[in-house]
Amino acid sequence: MLQTIKKIGVLTSGGDAPGMNAAIRSVVRACAFHDIKCYGIYRGYEGMIDGDFVEMDARSVKGIINKGGTVLKSARSNKFRTKEGRQIAYDKLREAGIDAFVVIGGDGSFTGAMIFNQEFNFPVMGIPGTIDNDIYGTTHTLGYDTALNTVVDVIDKIRDTASSHNRLFFIEVMGRDVGHIALNVGIGAGAEEILIPEEDLGLDRLVESLRRSKASGKSSSIVIVAEGDKIGKSVFELKDYVDENMAEYEVRVSVLGHMQRGGSPSCFDRVLASRMGVKAVESLITGKSNYMVGIKNDVMDLTPFDQAVKGKSKINMELLRVSDIMSI
Amino acid sequence: MLQTIKKIGVLTSGGDAPGMNAAIRSVVRACAFHDIKCYGIYRGYEGMIDGDFVEMDARSVKGIINKGGTVLKSARSNKFRTKEGRQIAYDKLREAGIDAFVVIGGDGSFTGAMIFNQEFNFPVMGIPGTIDNDIYGTTHTLGYDTALNTVVDVIDKIRDTASSHNRLFFIEVMGRDVGHIALNVGIGAGAEEILIPEEDLGLDRLVESLRRSKASGKSSSIVIVAEGDKIGKSVFELKDYVDENMAEYEVRVSVLGHMQRGGSPSCFDRVLASRMGVKAVESLITGKSNYMVGIKNDVMDLTPFDQAVKGKSKINMELLRVSDIMSI
Amino acid sequence: MLQTIKKIGVLTSGGDAPGMNAAIRSVVRACAFHDIKCYGIYRGYEGMIDGDFVEMDARSVKGIINKGGTVLKSARSNKFRTKEGRQIAYDKLREAGIDAFVVIGGDGSFTGAMIFNQEFNFPVMGIPGTIDNDIYGTTHTLGYDTALNTVVDVIDKIRDTASSHNRLFFIEVMGRDVGHIALNVGIGAGAEEILIPEEDLGLDRLVESLRRSKASGKSSSIVIVAEGDKIGKSVFELKDYVDENMAEYEVRVSVLGHMQRGGSPSCFDRVLASRMGVKAVESLITGKSNYMVGIKNDVMDLTPFDQAVKGKSKINMELLRVSDIMSI
Amino acid sequence: MLQTIKKIGVLTSGGDAPGMNAAIRSVVRACAFHDIKCYGIYRGYEGMIDGDFVEMDARSVKGIINKGGTVLKSARSNKFRTKEGRQIAYDKLREAGIDAFVVIGGDGSFTGAMIFNQEFNFPVMGIPGTIDNDIYGTTHTLGYDTALNTVVDVIDKIRDTASSHNRLFFIEVMGRDVGHIALNVGIGAGAEEILIPEEDLGLDRLVESLRRSKASGKSSSIVIVAEGDKIGKSVFELKDYVDENMAEYEVRVSVLGHMQRGGSPSCFDRVLASRMGVKAVESLITGKSNYMVGIKNDVMDLTPFDQAVKGKSKINMELLRVSDIMSI
Structure with missing residues (x-):
C-alpha cells in the first residue's frame, strides 16, 4: 500500500550552485500546492543530524528565485558517512514527522541519500545542483x-x-x-x-x-x-x-x-529549478523514491540514484571540432 | 554532378538578434577552414540587390562573437519580394562569383531564400536568428x-x-x-x-x-x-x-x-551560433540546399525551408502548469 | 542640556532608489556601534502612524547592502500630511521609546520631517535617496x-x-x-x-x-x-x-x-550610503537635528532641511557643451 | 607667438583601463569639432617610434565609447626611455606633420611625455587612465x-x-x-x-x-x-x-x-573620458602644454606633469572609520 507523504524535507548539500534557491522555492511551493507540509533542513546532512529544521510555507521562499547560493546553506558531513550519523539523522527526521526528503546537490549527496534510503527505506529524491554539469542522467545540472x-x-x-x-x-x-x-x-x-x-x-x-x-x-x-x-x-x-x-x-x-x-541564476536555470522541484515533489507523492530528477530533450526525467552515481556525463565531441574550426 | 562551391555569401535579414554576429563569424571561419572565399552581404536582401558585398577572411570577424546586433546590418527589402528585384540580386551575386549564400534571419527571410532558390536553382542555407523562438525545426533560435x-x-x-x-x-x-x-x-x-x-x-x-x-x-x-x-x-x-x-x-x-x-549574446547563443555556422557551410559544401539549420536534442539538424516556414513552434505546456504551481 | 538619544528609528519614504538598503544597514550598524537601539519603521510615514516598528540589530541587516529596493518598504502617506496624522505618529514613536529618526527619501519626505520636527521638537535627520539627483545640498543622491x-x-x-x-x-x-x-x-x-x-x-x-x-x-x-x-x-x-x-x-x-x-547599487552608491548612515546617526548623537546629510567634494556635509527643500539642484552646463562636441 | 596646432596625435600607454576608448573618441571628435586633423598612434610610445599612425575622423571612433580596452592598443616601450628612441619618435611625428599629442595613461606615460616635451619643446597633454586611481591631481582616473x-x-x-x-x-x-x-x-x-x-x-x-x-x-x-x-x-x-x-x-x-x-566603462567613466578629451584638445589649442587633465570637485582641472608625477594620491581616511563601523 502506498504510504501517504505528509511532510517533505528539503536540503542543499555539497558545493553550492546558482539555481539552488529557485529549486528550494519550487519544492516548497509544490508542497504547498499539494497540501504537504515542507521543512527546510539547514546545512545539508550535517543539519539533518542536528535536527536543524524549519517549517516553510509558500511565502517563506519569497524573493529567493533570483538569488545565488542557498538560503538553507550547505555543508559536507563526515558524520553522515557513518552508520551512527545516519541513524541520528533518521531519528531526527522521524521526530519531526518528516517522511521524505529532496536533496539538491551532486554525486556525493545522491550516494548519501541512496544509502540512507537502503538502510531506512526512507523516500528520497534528488535534484542535480552543480555548476560542473558532471552528472549522468540529465543534460543540464542546476547552475551550469x-x-x-x-x-x-x-x-x-x-x-x-x-x-x-x-x-x-x-x-x-x-x-x-x-x-x-x-x-x-x-x-x-x-x-x-x-x-x-x-x-x-x-x-x-x-x-x-x-x-x-x-x-x-x-x-x-x-x-x-x-x-x-x-x-x-x-x-x-x-x-x-x-x-x-x-x-x-x-x-x-x-x-x-x-x-x-555565485551570481543570480540565468532564466534557464530558474525555469529548470522550478520544473525539477515540482517533478521531485510529485514523484514522491506518487510513491517514487531513490531517483534523481533530470532533464532530457526538454522533458523531465527520472534516473535511479545508482545509475546517476555510476554513470558518466559525456562532452559533445562535435564541440571540439567546432572549436578547432573557430580558432582558425 | 556536384557543383563545387567556391564563394559563399552571408547576410543577416529581418529583425536583428544577439548571436547573429557570432553566426557571421562562424560562417566566415568555416569558409576559411574549408578554403572557400566568403563575402559579407550588407543590409540583407536590399544589399544583395545593391551588390553591397565585401570579402571577409578569418581575421575580419575578430572580436565580434560577443557583440549584439549585426555587423552586416539588416533590413527588410520590398524589392526582393519582386521577381525583378530577385533577378538583379542574382545577377549581382553571379557578377561577384558568389555561388551560394547563408541567410541568418526568420521566417520571412527563409521564404525569400526558398523562392530565390526555386527561381535560380541557387544554393541557399538558413540559420534561424530571432529572439522570439517562433520557428519550426529547431528548439532554439539564435538570440532567444x-x-x-x-x-x-x-x-x-x-x-x-x-x-x-x-x-x-x-x-x-x-x-x-x-x-x-x-x-x-x-x-x-x-x-x-x-x-x-x-x-x-x-x-x-x-x-x-x-x-x-x-x-x-x-x-x-x-x-x-x-x-x-x-x-x-x-x-x-x-x-x-x-x-x-x-x-x-x-x-x-x-x-x-x-x-x-540587444546585448551581448549568452554563452549558449554563442556556441549555438558557432555550431550553426559550421553546419550551414558544410551542408552547402556537401551539396545540400534549401534547408534551415536547427538544433534538436543538442544535435545539429536540417529542416527543409518549406517545412520550417509552414510549421509552428509550440510552447511546452508543462511550463503553464509549473507556472501555476509556482505562483501559489 | 543635550538630550541623550537612546533609540533611533529609520524609515524609507517616497520613491525607492538603489542604495536605500545600504543606508538602512548603515544606520542600523552605526547605532549598534554607538550602543543605541535601532528600530525599522515600515512603509514610511504610513507605518509610523500605524506603529509598524521592528527592532533591528547589526545582524538583521546582513546581506542587504547589494539589494535594490528597500526592505523597510516605502509608501506615500496622506495621513502624515495632516496634523492629526502626525500627532498619532508622534504618540506611536513615544510609546516605543524612539527619540529620533532618520528618513531616507526625497524632498517631500524631508518637508514632512521638518514639519514634524517643528511641531514636536523631535530630532530628525534626512538622507537623500532618489535616482533623479534633484536635491539641493548634495552633489549625489543615493541611487543616482x-x-x-x-x-x-x-x-x-x-x-x-x-x-x-x-x-x-x-x-x-x-x-x-x-x-x-x-x-x-x-x-x-x-x-x-x-x-x-x-x-x-x-x-x-x-x-x-x-x-x-x-x-x-x-x-x-x-x-x-x-x-x-x-x-x-x-x-x-x-x-x-x-x-x-x-x-x-x-x-x-x-x-x-x-x-x-531597481537593481543592485553601484559601488559608489553603496559607499555613499554607508557614509551617510554613519553621518546621520552621529549627527543625531551630537545633538544635531533637522538636517539633510549630503556629500560635497567627497566630504560629508549637512544642509538644513528648509534649504534642502527650497534649493534647486543644477545641472553642469559644461556637459551640454561636451555633448554637442561629442555628437559631431 | 602662439604656434597653431593643426594635427594632434593621440595614444594610449601603459596598462589599459576602461574609458580609454571613450577618451580616444573624445579627443578625435574634439579635434573634428575644432577642424584639427587627428592621428591615432598605435601601441603607445612604441608605435610612435615605429611611425604607426592612422588618421582618424569623427566617424572612425563610432561605437567604441562603451568598449573596454583600447582600440589603439597599448604597450610599454623601452626604446622611448632612451634619447635615441625619443629622437626617432620626434622625427616620425614631424614627418607626419603631427604637432602635438595627447597621451592617455599613468605616471610612467606622463614622465615620458614630460621628458619628450623638455627635449623637443613639443606640445603634450595627459589624460589619467588607470584603474588604480593612484595619480595626483585628479580625484578620479579613467577606469577607476x-x-x-x-x-x-x-x-x-x-x-x-x-x-x-x-x-x-x-x-x-x-x-x-x-x-x-x-x-x-x-x-x-x-x-x-x-x-x-x-x-x-x-x-x-x-x-x-x-x-x-x-x-x-x-x-x-x-x-x-x-x-x-x-x-x-x-x-x-x-x-x-x-x-x-x-x-x-x-x-x-x-x-x-x-x-x-576590462569591461564596458561605467556611465561615470564615459562622461569623464568625454570631458577630459575635450579639455585636453582645447588646452593644446590655447597653447597649453605639459599638463595632465584632471577632475576636482566635478570641474575640469590642469596639473603640471611634474606635480602629477611627484604627488601622491591619498585615500580618504574617513572610509577606514566607516569600514570599521560597518563591520560591527
Missing part, C-alpha cells in the same frame, strides 16, 4: 548554464586587456572530471585552445597551435584550461613552459575560482 | 536564450521597486505569435500570471487570480503579457481594467520594447 | 549613480538594434524637473541630442541636428528625452513629428520606466 | 569607477558561495601603492577587514577581528587585500596563517587579477 555565462562574461573582460596588449592568457575554469564548462566557454569566448580532462592535446601541439595562431595574424590569444585538464599541468606550469619555449608571447595567468559558483 | 536573460534581469529590477511599494506591474514582452519568452521569463521572474497568444486566460480569471494572490499575503505582483496575448488587451487596457475592478492594487505598466533584441 | 549605469546599459542594448537597422530612437528617461540623468546618459551612450527640462532646444533645431547628423554619415541616432523635457512633447509626439518631417529616418520609441529605479 | 563596480560585482558572487558554506575568503584586488580600490570595494561589498598599503593592521589584529566577528554571529567573512598591502603577506600566506591560528574558519583565496581591467 549560469556558470557558463558568468565565465564567458569574465573572459570577455580579460580579452579587453589581452587584446590591448597582445598577450596570451591561460585561464583556469572549473571542471575537475569533465570539460563541459571549458569546452563551451572556450567556444563562447573565442579561445585559441581548450584543455580538458577528456583529451590530451599535448604540450607540443599546444605550442604549435599558438605559433600558427601568431603567424596567422592574431595578436592575442586565450587558452582555457579545465582544472582537471589531461595535460596535467597547472596554468602556472603552462605559463612557465610557454615563457621558455615561445619568446613571441607575453603570458599571463588567471584562475577564476569561486566566483564561478 | 539571451533575450530570456535580458528580460529576466530587467524584471528583477522592476520587482525591486514593485515589492518596495506593494504594486502590481503589467510587463509587456516580445512574442506576437508564440509565448515562449513570456512563459519562460514569467516562471523565471516569479510572475503571478502570464498572458500568452496560445491561451485565453480571460479577464475574469486574471482578476480572480490577482485577488487570491493578494489574499494569500503577497504584497506585490508581476503579470507578464506577450505582445500577442490572447486576451487581446494591451498592457495599458489591462491596467485600466484592473484599476476599475480592483481597488486593492496600485497598478503600473512597463513595455520592454527594443532593448530585448 | 546606479541609475546612470542601468540606463546606459539599456541604451547600449537598444543601440545594438538601432545601428543594425539604421534607425532613430527616442528614449525617455526619468527626470521630471532636472536633466541630470538625461544629460549624463546622453553623453555616456553617445546620443545625438539630449532634451532636458532646463533647456528648450526647439523642434526645429532638433530636426536640423538630426538632418546634419544623417548627412555626416551617421546611420543611426539616439535622442534622449527627460520626462520633463522643455519642448513639452512626449516621446510619442516627437516620433510623430519626425515621421512627418523627416522621411529619411525610421523612428522608434522606448520609454524606460520603472526599471530605472 | 568601472573597476570598483566590476570588483564589487565579483565579490557579490563570491559572497553567495561564502555565506552558503560559512567560509572566510581572502580576496586580492589591484592596488600596489594605494588602497583606493580595496577600501571602496571593501565597504561596498561589506568586507570584514580591508588590508591596504597605507596602514599596517597587523596579523594579530586581523585574527582578533575575525574572532570577534565569528563570536558576533557572523557565519562568513570576506577580507579584501590590496596587492601592496602593508602587512606584506600574500593572500596565500594569509590563508596559511589563519589556517594555523583559527580552527573555526574554513579559508579560501581568490586573486581577481586582470579581469579588473
Whole structure:
C-alpha cells in the first residue's frame, strides 16, 4: 500500500550552485500546492543530524528565485558517512514527522541519500545542483548554464586587456572530471585552445597551435584550461613552459575560482529549478523514491540514484571540432 | 554532378538578434577552414540587390562573437519580394562569383531564400536568428536564450521597486505569435500570471487570480503579457481594467520594447551560433540546399525551408502548469 | 542640556532608489556601534502612524547592502500630511521609546520631517535617496549613480538594434524637473541630442541636428528625452513629428520606466550610503537635528532641511557643451 | 607667438583601463569639432617610434565609447626611455606633420611625455587612465569607477558561495601603492577587514577581528587585500596563517587579477573620458602644454606633469572609520 507523504524535507548539500534557491522555492511551493507540509533542513546532512529544521510555507521562499547560493546553506558531513550519523539523522527526521526528503546537490549527496534510503527505506529524491554539469542522467545540472555565462562574461573582460596588449592568457575554469564548462566557454569566448580532462592535446601541439595562431595574424590569444585538464599541468606550469619555449608571447595567468559558483541564476536555470522541484515533489507523492530528477530533450526525467552515481556525463565531441574550426 | 562551391555569401535579414554576429563569424571561419572565399552581404536582401558585398577572411570577424546586433546590418527589402528585384540580386551575386549564400534571419527571410532558390536553382542555407523562438525545426533560435536573460534581469529590477511599494506591474514582452519568452521569463521572474497568444486566460480569471494572490499575503505582483496575448488587451487596457475592478492594487505598466533584441549574446547563443555556422557551410559544401539549420536534442539538424516556414513552434505546456504551481 | 538619544528609528519614504538598503544597514550598524537601539519603521510615514516598528540589530541587516529596493518598504502617506496624522505618529514613536529618526527619501519626505520636527521638537535627520539627483545640498543622491549605469546599459542594448537597422530612437528617461540623468546618459551612450527640462532646444533645431547628423554619415541616432523635457512633447509626439518631417529616418520609441529605479547599487552608491548612515546617526548623537546629510567634494556635509527643500539642484552646463562636441 | 596646432596625435600607454576608448573618441571628435586633423598612434610610445599612425575622423571612433580596452592598443616601450628612441619618435611625428599629442595613461606615460616635451619643446597633454586611481591631481582616473563596480560585482558572487558554506575568503584586488580600490570595494561589498598599503593592521589584529566577528554571529567573512598591502603577506600566506591560528574558519583565496581591467566603462567613466578629451584638445589649442587633465570637485582641472608625477594620491581616511563601523 502506498504510504501517504505528509511532510517533505528539503536540503542543499555539497558545493553550492546558482539555481539552488529557485529549486528550494519550487519544492516548497509544490508542497504547498499539494497540501504537504515542507521543512527546510539547514546545512545539508550535517543539519539533518542536528535536527536543524524549519517549517516553510509558500511565502517563506519569497524573493529567493533570483538569488545565488542557498538560503538553507550547505555543508559536507563526515558524520553522515557513518552508520551512527545516519541513524541520528533518521531519528531526527522521524521526530519531526518528516517522511521524505529532496536533496539538491551532486554525486556525493545522491550516494548519501541512496544509502540512507537502503538502510531506512526512507523516500528520497534528488535534484542535480552543480555548476560542473558532471552528472549522468540529465543534460543540464542546476547552475551550469549560469556558470557558463558568468565565465564567458569574465573572459570577455580579460580579452579587453589581452587584446590591448597582445598577450596570451591561460585561464583556469572549473571542471575537475569533465570539460563541459571549458569546452563551451572556450567556444563562447573565442579561445585559441581548450584543455580538458577528456583529451590530451599535448604540450607540443599546444605550442604549435599558438605559433600558427601568431603567424596567422592574431595578436592575442586565450587558452582555457579545465582544472582537471589531461595535460596535467597547472596554468602556472603552462605559463612557465610557454615563457621558455615561445619568446613571441607575453603570458599571463588567471584562475577564476569561486566566483564561478555565485551570481543570480540565468532564466534557464530558474525555469529548470522550478520544473525539477515540482517533478521531485510529485514523484514522491506518487510513491517514487531513490531517483534523481533530470532533464532530457526538454522533458523531465527520472534516473535511479545508482545509475546517476555510476554513470558518466559525456562532452559533445562535435564541440571540439567546432572549436578547432573557430580558432582558425 | 556536384557543383563545387567556391564563394559563399552571408547576410543577416529581418529583425536583428544577439548571436547573429557570432553566426557571421562562424560562417566566415568555416569558409576559411574549408578554403572557400566568403563575402559579407550588407543590409540583407536590399544589399544583395545593391551588390553591397565585401570579402571577409578569418581575421575580419575578430572580436565580434560577443557583440549584439549585426555587423552586416539588416533590413527588410520590398524589392526582393519582386521577381525583378530577385533577378538583379542574382545577377549581382553571379557578377561577384558568389555561388551560394547563408541567410541568418526568420521566417520571412527563409521564404525569400526558398523562392530565390526555386527561381535560380541557387544554393541557399538558413540559420534561424530571432529572439522570439517562433520557428519550426529547431528548439532554439539564435538570440532567444539571451533575450530570456535580458528580460529576466530587467524584471528583477522592476520587482525591486514593485515589492518596495506593494504594486502590481503589467510587463509587456516580445512574442506576437508564440509565448515562449513570456512563459519562460514569467516562471523565471516569479510572475503571478502570464498572458500568452496560445491561451485565453480571460479577464475574469486574471482578476480572480490577482485577488487570491493578494489574499494569500503577497504584497506585490508581476503579470507578464506577450505582445500577442490572447486576451487581446494591451498592457495599458489591462491596467485600466484592473484599476476599475480592483481597488486593492496600485497598478503600473512597463513595455520592454527594443532593448530585448540587444546585448551581448549568452554563452549558449554563442556556441549555438558557432555550431550553426559550421553546419550551414558544410551542408552547402556537401551539396545540400534549401534547408534551415536547427538544433534538436543538442544535435545539429536540417529542416527543409518549406517545412520550417509552414510549421509552428509550440510552447511546452508543462511550463503553464509549473507556472501555476509556482505562483501559489 | 543635550538630550541623550537612546533609540533611533529609520524609515524609507517616497520613491525607492538603489542604495536605500545600504543606508538602512548603515544606520542600523552605526547605532549598534554607538550602543543605541535601532528600530525599522515600515512603509514610511504610513507605518509610523500605524506603529509598524521592528527592532533591528547589526545582524538583521546582513546581506542587504547589494539589494535594490528597500526592505523597510516605502509608501506615500496622506495621513502624515495632516496634523492629526502626525500627532498619532508622534504618540506611536513615544510609546516605543524612539527619540529620533532618520528618513531616507526625497524632498517631500524631508518637508514632512521638518514639519514634524517643528511641531514636536523631535530630532530628525534626512538622507537623500532618489535616482533623479534633484536635491539641493548634495552633489549625489543615493541611487543616482546606479541609475546612470542601468540606463546606459539599456541604451547600449537598444543601440545594438538601432545601428543594425539604421534607425532613430527616442528614449525617455526619468527626470521630471532636472536633466541630470538625461544629460549624463546622453553623453555616456553617445546620443545625438539630449532634451532636458532646463533647456528648450526647439523642434526645429532638433530636426536640423538630426538632418546634419544623417548627412555626416551617421546611420543611426539616439535622442534622449527627460520626462520633463522643455519642448513639452512626449516621446510619442516627437516620433510623430519626425515621421512627418523627416522621411529619411525610421523612428522608434522606448520609454524606460520603472526599471530605472531597481537593481543592485553601484559601488559608489553603496559607499555613499554607508557614509551617510554613519553621518546621520552621529549627527543625531551630537545633538544635531533637522538636517539633510549630503556629500560635497567627497566630504560629508549637512544642509538644513528648509534649504534642502527650497534649493534647486543644477545641472553642469559644461556637459551640454561636451555633448554637442561629442555628437559631431 | 602662439604656434597653431593643426594635427594632434593621440595614444594610449601603459596598462589599459576602461574609458580609454571613450577618451580616444573624445579627443578625435574634439579635434573634428575644432577642424584639427587627428592621428591615432598605435601601441603607445612604441608605435610612435615605429611611425604607426592612422588618421582618424569623427566617424572612425563610432561605437567604441562603451568598449573596454583600447582600440589603439597599448604597450610599454623601452626604446622611448632612451634619447635615441625619443629622437626617432620626434622625427616620425614631424614627418607626419603631427604637432602635438595627447597621451592617455599613468605616471610612467606622463614622465615620458614630460621628458619628450623638455627635449623637443613639443606640445603634450595627459589624460589619467588607470584603474588604480593612484595619480595626483585628479580625484578620479579613467577606469577607476568601472573597476570598483566590476570588483564589487565579483565579490557579490563570491559572497553567495561564502555565506552558503560559512567560509572566510581572502580576496586580492589591484592596488600596489594605494588602497583606493580595496577600501571602496571593501565597504561596498561589506568586507570584514580591508588590508591596504597605507596602514599596517597587523596579523594579530586581523585574527582578533575575525574572532570577534565569528563570536558576533557572523557565519562568513570576506577580507579584501590590496596587492601592496602593508602587512606584506600574500593572500596565500594569509590563508596559511589563519589556517594555523583559527580552527573555526574554513579559508579560501581568490586573486581577481586582470579581469579588473576590462569591461564596458561605467556611465561615470564615459562622461569623464568625454570631458577630459575635450579639455585636453582645447588646452593644446590655447597653447597649453605639459599638463595632465584632471577632475576636482566635478570641474575640469590642469596639473603640471611634474606635480602629477611627484604627488601622491591619498585615500580618504574617513572610509577606514566607516569600514570599521560597518563591520560591527
